[in-house]
Amino acid sequence: MARPHIEPFVELNESYKNFTLPGFTPSGSHFKVLSLDTDVGACTLKMRFDGGYTRKPGMSYSDVEIFVLNGMMKVGDQFCGEGHYLFVPAGYAMGALEVPQGCELLVMYNDSEPSFLESDTHHPLCLKEGYVTVNGYEDAPWAPGNLVNPSVAAGCMIKVLRYDVLTEAISFLYCMTPQFMQDNISYHDCAEESYHIWGESWMLQFGDLPTGGYFWRPPYINHGSFRSKLGTIAFGRTDSKLHNYFHFNPWS
Ligand SMILES: [Fe+2]
Structure with missing residues (x-):
């Protein structure tokens, strides 16, 4: 990919x-x-x-x-x-x-x-x-976002729709509560993809993402801090195992 x-x-x-x-x-x-x-x-x-x-x-x-x-x-x-x-x-x-x-x-x-x-x-x-x-709306429950450790900040919930046992890729719905905030910077070994079904979020490096917003983010792209003012529901995927590498280096 x-x-x-x-x-x-x-x-x-x-x-x-x-x-x-x-x-x-x-x-x-x-x-x-x-x-x-x-x-x-x-x-x-x-x-x-x-x-x-x-x-x-x-x-x-x-x-x-x-x-x-x-x-x-x-x-x-x-x-x-x-x-x-x-x-x-x-x-x-x-x-x-x-x-x-x-x-x-x-x-x-x-x-x-x-x-x-x-x-x-x-x-x-x-x-x-x-x-x-x-x-995904009717047949899958929301679960805390701490599917992996270290985890996304509290206030981001997830519904796993599919997990690939060979690649460890996941397809999921996620939501961010109003006034969700995570203050560190993340990168991953996997690609991340997201489509905003409704709502908005803001990412330090890439700005605002409204309803209809989309990203395909290859591995090792620094992203964060991020927040959502009024809340978001989105469809997301990874293409392999998700591990959160966190840091606070704004020059990265
Ligand atoms: Fe990420």
């Missing part, structure tokens, strides 16, 4: 483009690129499916993560509404998509460029047990 550092980026300022890659329905499907690995095509997209959009069952050659920001998407016979998270392993034949009234999503292709092959059976090498489907 060798993506460049993008921070801060506010996707609400950008326009959608039509999604016209081979295998995708040519109309009713739109995207914005939030981050992109230009070597392999792995990317994080914000996507919009218009009301009436449908797609046949099929698979991707990349692991795909999906988070429903608003609206509702039917996957096979499952209704995936606001807050729904899917981890779709490479080669997993997803059910047919139906979007009755439109929806917006974060869609993350972890290994390669977006691909779609119509199929109602999984690829023989698919790690299909890895499929995750959970509503």
